[in-house]
Amino acid sequence: MALVAPGYDYSAVLTSAKEWIARCLVGDGSMFFGRTLWTAENFQALHVHYVLRLDTGEGSFLAKLHAQLDDAPRDAKLLMAEIYWAMQLFPNNSLPETKVAQIQQIASWADETIELDCRWLEKDVLAGVGSSGPGYSTHFWRELVFVIRLCQRVKSLGQGERVSIFEHYQALADLLAEETRTDDRQFRHMLRFFAFPERVERMSSNRNRIDVLVAFGVADRRAISGWSDVDLDDALLDLRGRLGEELGTQVLDFYDPPLVSRWKADTHQPNDSEPEVNEDTAANDSSAVHMGSPVNLILFGPPGTGKTRHIEGLKALYSDTLADVDRPDWLRGLVTDMGWLPVFAAALAHLGHPSTARDIAGTELCVAKAAPSQRRPRQVPPPVAIYLQEHASASLQSAPSVTRRAPAIFDRSDDGRWVLVENWRELSPESAALFDAWQQGPQAGAAALRRYRMVTFHPSYGYEDFIEGIRPVEDETGQVAFRLVDGVFKQLCEQAAKNPRHRYAVFIDEINRANLSKVFGELITLIELDKRVTVDGQGGFSGSTVYLPGSQMHFGVPSNVDIYGTMNTADRSIALMDVALRRRFTFREMSPNYDVLGITRDGIDLSRLLKVMNARIQYLLDREHCLGHGYLTSVDAADGLARTFAQQIIPLLQEYFFDDWSKIRLILSSVSGDCPFLGDVTTRATELFPGVTVNDLPAQQTRFRVTDPETWTVEHFVSLYV
Known part of the structure; x- marks a missing residue:
C-alpha cells in the first residue's frame, strides 16, 4: 500500500x-x-x-x-x-x-x-x-x-x-x-x-485481492483462491513494486487510475462493492464521501521537501498508456487540441477516394472531434463543403462570398466529390502528422495521452490565462486579430466533460504567487466538491454553473477534474491566502524527511546535519523556513556537500536572514562556536580615512565572507552536529 x-x-x-x-x-x-x-x-x-x-x-x-x-x-x-x-x-x-x-x-x-x-x-x-x-x-x-x-x-x-x-x-x-x-x-x-x-x-476482503492478481496475470484464479492472507499480501506487494517501476512512480493505488481500469470493469464504485449498510448508517445519504470524489489539494512546506517531485509522481496517474486507453478515448485525445482543418484533411486522406462532405463528417475522427461537451450538446463542425472551399486550390471556382485561406489543400473531382491536392502533406504538415498518427493507432512505446495540464502561477498570471480572455491570434493568412481564447483550465474542463469515465487534473506550481481571487474568478464557487457538474453522453449536465459573459455560455467544473497546487511557505505564508479559497482546499504539509538521508561515503551524517541546521533556523526564524531534504538527497561525499552549501544553502540563508551574516554564522557554527564556512574582515575608519575626523562614523566595521569551499573538510561538516 x-x-x-x-x-x-x-x-x-x-x-x-x-x-x-x-x-x-x-x-x-x-x-x-x-x-x-x-x-x-x-x-x-x-x-x-x-x-x-x-x-x-x-x-x-x-x-x-x-x-x-x-x-x-x-x-x-x-x-x-x-x-x-x-x-x-x-x-x-x-x-x-x-x-x-x-x-x-x-x-x-x-x-x-x-x-x-x-x-x-x-x-x-x-x-x-x-x-x-x-x-x-x-x-x-x-x-x-x-x-x-x-x-x-x-x-x-x-x-x-x-x-x-x-x-x-x-x-x-x-x-x-x-x-x-x-x-x-x-x-x-x-x-x-x-x-x-x-x-x-487497503482492501477489506480477499475478493478484490484475487481480482487484481488475476487481472494483472500474477496467477490463475483457481490457484489463487487457495492462497492465505500472507500469500496474497506478498503477491500484491511484489506487483506494486513492478508497477511502480513500469509507471515511474510509487504513488499508486489499485482503486484509482491508471490501475483500476485494468482490473475493475465498473469503475464507478472504486471499492469492494456497492455501499449497503444497516439501519444505523447514513449510506443512503448521497453526500457520503467516496474515493471517486474530486480532489482539491495543496501541498505546502519549505523548499526542498519534495512537493514538485510528488506532483511529478501523480502525473503518471493521469496519463493513459496503450493498456489503459480504449479507441474512443484515444481518438478524443488525438484531436483535442486540433482545429477542423487537419481533422477534415486526415479524414479525407483516410477515406482514400473522392468523397462527399457527408462521408468526411461521418469518419470516426470527425465524430470524436464533435463529441458532446458542456459548451454545446454536440460540437457540430462548420459546414464541411464551405470550409473545404475556403481551403481549396486556386483552380476550383467558388462562390464570391467564400474567403480563400491558406493552406489550399482541397480540390474537387469531376463528379463534385472532394479530394486532396497532390502536395497536401507539404502544405499542411499538421494534417499529415494527424493522419499518420491516426493510421498508426495507439502503439506500444508511444507517448502517453495526458489527462492533465501543468501551469505555474506568477504575479502577472490572471483570469484570461486560466479561464478565458481576449488574446491576439494569428490566422492562417498571417493576419493578427483579437479573439476570445479559452484558458488552460477551461480547456481541461472541456476535455474532462467529453470523457467522464476518466479523471483529469490541473497541477498548479507556486499557487500562492498569483492573485488567486483574480485568477479563479467565478470558479471560487464552482471548484467546491459539492458544486461540481456531471456530464451525460448527450452533452447534458447537472450541477452548479455560472454564466461566462465572454463566451456567453454556462460553465461548470466537472466532477472528474482534480486540482493540485504546491506552495513554498518560505515565499509566502499559507495564512495570506484568500480565506474563501483556503476552505475549498485540503492542505497537506510536506516537512523535511530526515529518514531518506544517510551517511556519505566519507562519514558525514546528513540526517543529523540537517536536523541541527533546521533546529537553529526554527529558533532564529520559524519552521516555515527550514531546509528540505531535497538539497542533500544527491550528496554522497564532502565535495558534493561543499558545492551544495556554497551554491544553494548559503545563498538561501542570505535570503532568509536578509544578509544578516551574524545569524547565518550562528546557523553554520560548530558545536564549539567556530564557523569554518564564514570568515570576517574588520575595517577601521582611521585606516580608510587617514587624517580625517570621523566622529559620526563607527570606529570599525566587521564584514563576513564565505570562505573558499575547497578548504571545507569532512571534519568541518561533522563539527556542526558533533
Missing part, C-alpha cells in the same frame, strides 16, 4: 490507528476517557453481556446492543464505544458525522459525553480509507464478536508479546490466522492494514 494515494491523505487515519494500537491493544489505556479501559476484565464483561447474549432478531443493531449492555458495568459500555470507534476507522461508506453520533450514543449509555472537538472524532480521522462492502455492515454483529474474542486473546499475552505482535507482520498474521479458522471476518484485513500500511493494501 502506498502510504500516500493519488490525491488522498490517509495520514490522520493511520496516525490514529497507530495510537490506538499502542495505547489500547499493546497497552490497556483509553482513547477518550483517560483511564485504564482495554483490560481483560472489561473484555470478559463484554463477552458475558454481548457475546453470550447475541440477538439476531428484528431491530436496528444499536437498539439491540443497548438492550444487551443495559446491565453491563459502566467501563464495559465505555469500552464498547471505543471498540465501535476503532471498527469505524476503515470504512468510508458513511459520513464522519454519522459515526460520531453513533459513538457518542454508545458512550451516553454510561452517562459519559465525548467532546465534539476531541481529536479522534475529527473528520479526517473518521473519513475512512476504503469501502467495507455490504457484508461488513450486514454482519457487523459477527465482526464485533470477532473483535472481542481477538482482544481477549491479545490481553491474555504479556506486554512484551503484545509489542512483538504489532511490530512483526508475520506474528500478527499468524495470530489472525488462528482466530480466522472459526470466523472469517473482514476486520482482520483492516487490522493488518492499520498495523502495517506499507505492507498491506
Whole structure:
C-alpha cells in the first residue's frame, strides 16, 4: 500500500490507528476517557453481556446492543464505544458525522459525553480509507464478536508479546490466522492494514485481492483462491513494486487510475462493492464521501521537501498508456487540441477516394472531434463543403462570398466529390502528422495521452490565462486579430466533460504567487466538491454553473477534474491566502524527511546535519523556513556537500536572514562556536580615512565572507552536529 494515494491523505487515519494500537491493544489505556479501559476484565464483561447474549432478531443493531449492555458495568459500555470507534476507522461508506453520533450514543449509555472537538472524532480521522462492502455492515454483529474474542486473546499475552505482535507482520498474521479458522471476518484485513500500511493494501476482503492478481496475470484464479492472507499480501506487494517501476512512480493505488481500469470493469464504485449498510448508517445519504470524489489539494512546506517531485509522481496517474486507453478515448485525445482543418484533411486522406462532405463528417475522427461537451450538446463542425472551399486550390471556382485561406489543400473531382491536392502533406504538415498518427493507432512505446495540464502561477498570471480572455491570434493568412481564447483550465474542463469515465487534473506550481481571487474568478464557487457538474453522453449536465459573459455560455467544473497546487511557505505564508479559497482546499504539509538521508561515503551524517541546521533556523526564524531534504538527497561525499552549501544553502540563508551574516554564522557554527564556512574582515575608519575626523562614523566595521569551499573538510561538516 502506498502510504500516500493519488490525491488522498490517509495520514490522520493511520496516525490514529497507530495510537490506538499502542495505547489500547499493546497497552490497556483509553482513547477518550483517560483511564485504564482495554483490560481483560472489561473484555470478559463484554463477552458475558454481548457475546453470550447475541440477538439476531428484528431491530436496528444499536437498539439491540443497548438492550444487551443495559446491565453491563459502566467501563464495559465505555469500552464498547471505543471498540465501535476503532471498527469505524476503515470504512468510508458513511459520513464522519454519522459515526460520531453513533459513538457518542454508545458512550451516553454510561452517562459519559465525548467532546465534539476531541481529536479522534475529527473528520479526517473518521473519513475512512476504503469501502467495507455490504457484508461488513450486514454482519457487523459477527465482526464485533470477532473483535472481542481477538482482544481477549491479545490481553491474555504479556506486554512484551503484545509489542512483538504489532511490530512483526508475520506474528500478527499468524495470530489472525488462528482466530480466522472459526470466523472469517473482514476486520482482520483492516487490522493488518492499520498495523502495517506499507505492507498491506487497503482492501477489506480477499475478493478484490484475487481480482487484481488475476487481472494483472500474477496467477490463475483457481490457484489463487487457495492462497492465505500472507500469500496474497506478498503477491500484491511484489506487483506494486513492478508497477511502480513500469509507471515511474510509487504513488499508486489499485482503486484509482491508471490501475483500476485494468482490473475493475465498473469503475464507478472504486471499492469492494456497492455501499449497503444497516439501519444505523447514513449510506443512503448521497453526500457520503467516496474515493471517486474530486480532489482539491495543496501541498505546502519549505523548499526542498519534495512537493514538485510528488506532483511529478501523480502525473503518471493521469496519463493513459496503450493498456489503459480504449479507441474512443484515444481518438478524443488525438484531436483535442486540433482545429477542423487537419481533422477534415486526415479524414479525407483516410477515406482514400473522392468523397462527399457527408462521408468526411461521418469518419470516426470527425465524430470524436464533435463529441458532446458542456459548451454545446454536440460540437457540430462548420459546414464541411464551405470550409473545404475556403481551403481549396486556386483552380476550383467558388462562390464570391467564400474567403480563400491558406493552406489550399482541397480540390474537387469531376463528379463534385472532394479530394486532396497532390502536395497536401507539404502544405499542411499538421494534417499529415494527424493522419499518420491516426493510421498508426495507439502503439506500444508511444507517448502517453495526458489527462492533465501543468501551469505555474506568477504575479502577472490572471483570469484570461486560466479561464478565458481576449488574446491576439494569428490566422492562417498571417493576419493578427483579437479573439476570445479559452484558458488552460477551461480547456481541461472541456476535455474532462467529453470523457467522464476518466479523471483529469490541473497541477498548479507556486499557487500562492498569483492573485488567486483574480485568477479563479467565478470558479471560487464552482471548484467546491459539492458544486461540481456531471456530464451525460448527450452533452447534458447537472450541477452548479455560472454564466461566462465572454463566451456567453454556462460553465461548470466537472466532477472528474482534480486540482493540485504546491506552495513554498518560505515565499509566502499559507495564512495570506484568500480565506474563501483556503476552505475549498485540503492542505497537506510536506516537512523535511530526515529518514531518506544517510551517511556519505566519507562519514558525514546528513540526517543529523540537517536536523541541527533546521533546529537553529526554527529558533532564529520559524519552521516555515527550514531546509528540505531535497538539497542533500544527491550528496554522497564532502565535495558534493561543499558545492551544495556554497551554491544553494548559503545563498538561501542570505535570503532568509536578509544578509544578516551574524545569524547565518550562528546557523553554520560548530558545536564549539567556530564557523569554518564564514570568515570576517574588520575595517577601521582611521585606516580608510587617514587624517580625517570621523566622529559620526563607527570606529570599525566587521564584514563576513564565505570562505573558499575547497578548504571545507569532512571534519568541518561533522563539527556542526558533533
